[in-house]
Amino acid sequence: AVVKVQRDFGNRADRKTARMKYLIADKGIEWFREKVEEYFGQKLPDCAEDEVHGFDDHMGWFPQGDGKYFYGWNVENGRLYDSEDRRWKTAIREICAELQPGIRLTAHQSILFTDLAEDDQEKLKAIIKRNNLPLSEEISTVRRWSMACVALPTCSLAVTESERVLPKLMDQLEVELAKLGLEKEAFTVRMTGCPNGCARPYNADIGLVGKTKDKYTVFLGGQLLGTRLGQIYQDVVHFDDLTATLVPVFTAFKHHRDGSETFGDFCDRLGNEKLAEMCQAQDVA
Ligand code: SF4
Missing domain, CATH: 3.30.413.10 (Sulfite Reductase Hemoprotein, domain 1)
Incomplete structure (x- = not known):
């Protein structure tokens, strides 16, 4: 909902004021909140103090809590390309065609493939390896x-x-x-x-x-x-x-x-x- 509000009301004409902070400065936080609630379909709870004490980038293979699994794949600097020796685009196309996962993009420029079955793990890793790309577990x-x-x-x-x-x-x-x-x-x-x-x-x-x-x-x-x-x-x-x-x-x-x-x-x-x-x-x- 937040992204959609920015998409529909953010300034797309002037790069210098394209960020969400300018939209909020222009329209006000109350307007922004109401719009987000409208797109989200329900009221948002009020802000509350919270202590942030950890940060997980979700890289690797994990159960997602509903019997299915997700795999967090580290994409260096978020750049997807096909070159002679590394085929990121091809790998993603093959993963989507073969496993039909959900996809989430992370705030660290990486990808989560979600809603996978337990036996998808080996298939997914095989696709990554045959396109000559590193698994998240192999990255320093x-x-x-x-x-x-x-x-x-x-x-x-x-x-x-x-x-x-x-x-x-x-x-x-x-x-x-x-x-x-x-x-x-x-x-x-x-x-x-x-x-x-x-x-x-x-x-x-x-x-x-x-x-x-x-x-x-x-x-x-x-x-x-x-x-x-x-x-x-x-x-x-x-x-x-x-x-x-x-x-x-x-x-x-x-x-x-x-x-x-x-x-x-x-x-x-x-x-x-x-x-x-x-x-x-x-x-x-
Ligand atoms: S993308 Fe990089 S180079 Fe471009 S405005 Fe942002 S910080 Fe500067």
Whole structure:
């Protein structure tokens, strides 16, 4: 219902005011709520305080509670394409034709295939593998929690690359995190091609925001739950230097984290000035 209200009343003519927040600012929250209730077909309960303490991206094979199953399939940066060696579109076409699942899109750019029978699991995984694609279970933790906006060549507002280069950064970070024994740590890395922030970089553990061609502002200190904003750690960092910028921070995290503190919590606790000092001290050592 929310998406339909935005579809029917959002400003589709002017990209700069196309987001839902502009519709709400223009029409008012009461109007928006009434419209959502109209499309939804019933009254919405009033807002209530809630404590958000966990976040599940639903990747993998799970019972859905009614005797059926769903499979959460991680799609890197949400990009579906067929190339010589990877056939995402073909795989989805085959899954839909053969298994006729329900489909849900996640807020992390991935897909849930729902309403599957228990014995569909092997068929589904066989389709994914024969199209030379990774199962969610085969994807590294850092890649699983990464996300990029489309940027170039799709977005006219982009000042630099995002979706097309984040996988290369993931290749590098996977190696470095494994060297440090941090490959199982869950934290979000989000990249955008301009400061508009469409991939939500500002509340990620690591936000990489396109500043100018091939250069990014590095934000640290957000968190997986998305309930805290990161702070600028370094500005105008060339793409080729991103890994070298982040590895000392990962090293500091490994040696100075407090118990099971997350990466974002660690960066937030220390603050960027202290973090930078720690990283410089590693250089000297
Ligand atoms: S963050 Fe910028 S480059 Fe990326 S999709 Fe949004 S407007 Fe385009």
